[in-house]
Amino acid sequence: MTDENTQPTDDGVDVSPDRNFDNVDLDDVVFDDDEDDDQGLFDDLLSGEPIFENKEVLRPSYTPHELPHRKDQINNMATILVAALRGETPSNILIYGKTGTGKTASAKFVSKELESTSQKYDVPCNVEYINCEVTDTQYRVLAQLANKFIENNQEFVDDRLEELTTLREGASSDPSRLADTAFESTEAIDARIEELEDDREEMESVPMTGWPTDRVYNTFFEAVDYEERVVVIMLDEIDKLVEKSGDDTLYNLSRMNSELENSRVSIIGISNDLKFTDFLDPRVKSSLGEEEIVFPPYDANQLRDILQHRAEVAFKADALSDDVIPLCAAFAAQEHGDARRALDLLRTAGELAERDQAEGVNEKHVRKAQEKIELDRVVEVVRTLPTQSKLVLFSIISLEKNGVHNVNTGEVYNIYKRLCEEIDADVLTQRRVTDLISELDMLGIVNAVVVSKGRYGRTKEISLSVPIDETEAVLMSDSRLGDIESVQPFVQARFDN
């Protein structure tokens, strides 16, 4: 393993230990009382001219006020949803597009505008956002919605009760106050107050588990229908919901309008999986996809504009050299036009420059950031592999580390079997292991090419596509694989077979 502390990286970025926070060795820190100036560990780091003006703007949690290159999609959504402001039911919308194409940001932007306009014109309209990756069962979706509307209704009833109590007090001394109201007498107010108090008592929140689903559905239904309003339910990552728990939730939501008396419900589904509707009941599919809006990937020029807008707020003036934004945009466009990736890259490049205590961000920081993000991705993918895949990958790594390159499936299988025996894991068939190797290939962790061996048939030659030491370290941090003492004897034994 090369020592990053002592060598410049390939692209020459200076990561010398005294300037890199990562490499500060606390054992070497001397707290010298004799020194007059009390420069501490953090003072040095703070004293550098900061590169960022407002780093938060580059984080995924930030919702921009402006979304360049999404005007068509935003206008399209607004044209459909304006029906809600007229008290009509907007068509359901399905939004498609690859990850990082601005679907969530645009949908949230439109819903914010919709809610604020509805308040301006005093038209009752609510937008409820649910991330189905987190809330992924019918029970949880319905319970979350029910509780939002129950809370909403409780606020409505509390406000109304306050108004009526004031009116009641005024009217008891001066009955003329009832003139412009819907009440003919103080008794009528009392009756309404009693009715509202009863309603208030019945408004029971749904527990996060434990009720039969139809009870949750009915509670949600009644809560929505309590007032006259148009409700837009935004289901982000809707494909995850369908994958995890089928299309019952969508079926129930999409047929609600025929039974609701006071309110109307419309659904916006957001997905980056274009095929998920294949798994839907045809009725749900046609109801949900009344309108479809596609978010195409951004090209490098569009990504440049997006980055430019954010960079103006995020960085100090002149902190970026001219080639930084075009390079971030080009890297992200290569990936698949992902704005999230482009923003991550820009932020990471800034952070690396900051750690270097550099004057500004330059091309080298971007290249280093690209490597870092790629490595983080690999680490995450490897860390979350199932144990069997980890064993297969570990076998490939062991062979490579012992100088055996372009290994074939049989060689990997031999080592794999021995590793399984060593840690008492089930041994899969060679066929299954071949499948696992193909999966590792698809994830970009190994590269497996089929080569012809003439009359000996065809075989796969496998090589590692990720940095060997880092990957091995991630594998060894798995408690089961950590038990493997040494693979050396197995690899040696391979030559004896």
Ligand SMILES: Nc1ncnc2c1ncn2[C@@H]1O[C@H](COP(=O)(O)OP(=O)(O)OP(=O)(O)O)[C@@H](O)[C@H]1O
């Ligand atoms: N046109 C744009 N202008 C400014 N920022 C954008 C634009 N498009 C996307 N972004 C930013 O890129 C990031 C990813 O966008 P968003 O979450 O909307 O993507 P998405 O299409 O919903 O992706 P996913 O399917 O992975 O959820 C966010 O930080 C968002 O603010």
